[in-house]
Each structure stands twice: as C-alpha cells, then as structure tokens.
Amino acid sequence: MKRVDLHTHSLASDGSLSPAQVVAEAKAEGLSAVALTDHDTMAGISEAVEAAKNSGIECIPGIELSAVYGEKEVHIVGLFLDEKNPVLAEKLEAFRKIREARNLKMIEKMQLAGVDITMEKLREAEGDGVMTRANLARYLLHIGYISSIKEAFDKYLSPGLPFFVPKTGVTPEDAVRAIRDSGGVAVLAHPLLYKFSPAELERCVERLKDYGLQAVETFYSTYSAADERAMKRLALKYGLAFSGGSDFHGSVKPHIHIGSGMGKLVIPYEVLEGLKRLRG
Template sequence: MSAIDLHTHSTASDGTMTPAELVRAARDAGLSAIAVTDHDTIDGLPEALEAGVKAGVEVIPGCELSVQSETGALHIVGLWVDSYSYTLKKAFDKIRDRRKSRNEGMVAKLRDLGFEISMEELLAQGAGTIGRPHMARIMVDKGYVSSFDEAFVDYLGKKGRAYMPKDNISAEQAFELLHSTGATPILAHPFLLNNNEEKLEKEIHRLKELGLEGIEVYYSSHTVEMTGFIKKMAKKYDLQPSGGSDFHGYVKPDIHLGKGAGNLFVHHSVLDGLKAFRQSKGLKV
C-alpha cells in the first residue's frame, strides 16, 4: 500500500530538516507523496519541489496559516499553493512582522524570569519562520530546561509564564488569500481546536460556510473514534478528507514522518480524491 503525508514542516519554518532533507526522508520512509506545509511561508517550496524530482517523490506545495477564530486559534493548511506567489509572500511578510513583535515580547518576558536570551540568539536559529520552538531550543541548549516539553509547559505554552497570544488573521482573510492563489484550504488537526464534538461540528459548519474545502481526517493524535467522527463530518459537510503527521523533526520526537505517533497511515487514495476535487473545479494538480 502506498502511503503519503500531507502535513509536514521544514527549516523554512519551525522544522529541523531542510526542505530537501525532508523530501529525501520521505523517500527513505517509503512515502510516494508529501506536502511541505511550513507555517506562514512558502520560502522552502522551490527547494522541496526540486528535491522531489530528484528523489522520485511527489511534492505538493503548501503552507499552514495560523488563524484567529471565534473559539480561539486554529490552523488552516493550504495545498497546491503557488510557490512563487507575490500575493502570498506579501501577506506572509505582514504576518512575519506580527510574529516578530510577539517574539520580542516573549523574549522580554523570559529575560524578566532570569533567562539570558536575546533576539540576536533567536534570529540566529534559522532563516525561516522564527517562533516558540526556536526559543525552546535555546532554553534546552543553555540548560535552563531539560526538554522541549518542559519549555512549553512551564514557559512557552498557553499556560506558560512567558506566553503571549498571537495576533492572527481571520478565517475569512485566510480563505480569501488561499482561494485567490488557487490553493485548497484544509482544516488542520481539528480535535486540537475542540474536544467537544458538538462544538467542533458547529465550528466545522461555520468554516465550511466561509470557504473551507477539506479537513484532516487522519492525524497523528487521532484515535479510531476521532477519525470516525471527522470522517462523518467530512461526508456531512462535503469536505475533502486529508491527513498528515504534522512532522517537525527532533523538536517533536514522538511524531514520525508518515507514521505520526506510530499508527498513522494516509493512503495515496486520499491524494487522488483531493486531485479529483481540484480537477472538477478546473484547478491545477
């Protein structure tokens, strides 16, 4: 059976493999296709697409948008984005400015808590989308915490002492942006949005009305019951099933490419379904 992974991250955002390394890792893991979906950037896509040709792995160009919802933050994956889109690059520049202000605020909070961390150190962590995982890496490297989990639970997560909320774009803006560039918007890891099925369904219905076209049925932390529920939601609201591991590399050591926490399997037929949907709308695949 042919496995795929439609939700992965590289060093262009907060992953630990370069786009080319990520694609080669997908080949080594026996995957026939992979979507590179870095946070709020498309900068790594040309490298990933070139590596895909060399490695014999189909690369779906994508991105992942952080979106402000009525019920809190949610993530929208865009598949088949234009890798050179000026519209996307301009939008991501604005998002990056917002992220920079947040990073500066969180670094200031960490310094107030006694951690010797500077913005210069943070920016030196990479050329991609810089954020909390990079702060956690510095904290681990300097011995302030013993693990990434400790850094997030105690300091960088939503209940952490240095946390600051994101200033995200709206769902309406996200869908308009993705649709304008020919991408298919997918709701990422829906159960991380809300574990209450009734409330989650209301949000899925609302997002469908705004322009949502797909949903991650298959995800690393989904139980059999969760997968079954999202399958029903996909059918009820005419959403295209998608799925992926949300692989980041060693910053999420329990999540493996194509396999998630060990039980994930996204069949190539999921990709075939997404392609058929796009072709029915006259969009490129």
C-alpha cells in the same frame, strides 16, 4: 498501497531537517507523495520541489497558517500553492509581521524573567526560518534554562503561563481566503487538538466552509481509530474532502515519524487524488 503525508515541517519553520532532507525521509519511508507545510512560510518549497525531481516522489507545495478563533489558535493548511504568487506573498508578509511582533513580546517577557535572549541570539541559534514557540523552547533548552522541550511548554510557553503571548490579527477566515485566493486548497489542520466541544467544532467547520474551507484532516498522528472515524463523519456531513498528515518535525517531535506518525498512521494516495480535484 501507495501512501502520502500532507503535513510536514522543515528548518524553514520549526522542523529539524532541511526541506531536501524531509523529501529524502519521505522517500525512505516509501511514500508516493509528501507536502511541505511550514508555518507561515513557503521559503523551503523550491528546495523541496527540486529534491523531489527524478526521485520518484511527488512534492506538494504547501503551508500551515496560524490564526485566532475566539480564545484558541487554529491552523489552516494550504496545498498546491505557488510560492511566487503575488497575492499570497503579500498576505504572508502581513502574517509574518504579526508573528514577529508576537515573538518580540514573548522575548521581552523572557528578558524580564532574566533569560539571556534577544531576537539576534535566537536567530543565531535557530537560523533564519519563521520563529515559533518551538524555536523559543529549543533556545531555552540550548541555554540550560529548562531540561526538556516538554518543560518549556508545561511551565512557560502555553496559554496562561509566564512567557505566553496570545496570537492576534489573523483569523481562520483570513487564512482560508488567502489560500483560496491564491488557487490553493484550504484544509482545517488537526481539528481535535483545539479541544473544542463537538458542537463548537461543528460551528467552526460550518463557518469556515462559508469562507471556502474545502477539507479536514481526518488522518493525523495522534488520532485513535475512533477519532479518525469521527473526523470522517464530520467532513462528510459538511461536504468536505479528507486530508491528513503526520505533522512531522524531525527531532523536534521525535515520536512522530514521517508517513506513519506514531506507528499506525496510513494515508492512502486516494486522499491526495481527491484533493487534487478541488484545485482552483
């Protein structure tokens, strides 16, 4: 069976591998296609596409946009995007400024708690990619403030904890429209991770479909077989396509492997074929 992975991350955001290395990992896993979907940036796409040339693996240019839905953060994956599209570039710059302002507020909270951190020191340690809470967690581990990435999220960087700052400004509707207006396919990422009630999740999906949502991640690393069936039923109920991916981050999430997730993830190539038919 030809297999794909349509949700992966590189050093351009909070993954541990370069875009080219992500493609190499996908090829080594025996995948037929991989989508690079870094957080709020397409800076790694050119490298990934170039690495995929003549390699026998298809590279799908993508992105994962973070947005606020009520009191929760919701992610929208965009596939088949052109990183040079001026409409998309303008939107991403606006989203980047919102993320940067949030990061500075979290850094300020850390400083008030006595953490030796500035944006300059964070970038020196983490590079020039989009900074996420995962980067902040890695920095805290690097300087010895915590003993594990899990501790960073359990004690400091999750909602309600000392260093957390809620995301503001970008709505899921904004994210869906940015992707659709740029000719891409908009996918609701890992819907079960948001801990909505079934009714809340249906309301979210129905609302986003009105704004142009086209697919749901019905395959994901942490899903059980029952979860996968439930997400497929949800997608079918609202006339949405199936999508899916591992959410691979390299060593940042060492238990998640490209293409196979936690060992049982299988996304057939037919899923990608269905999404291709939705391209604008």
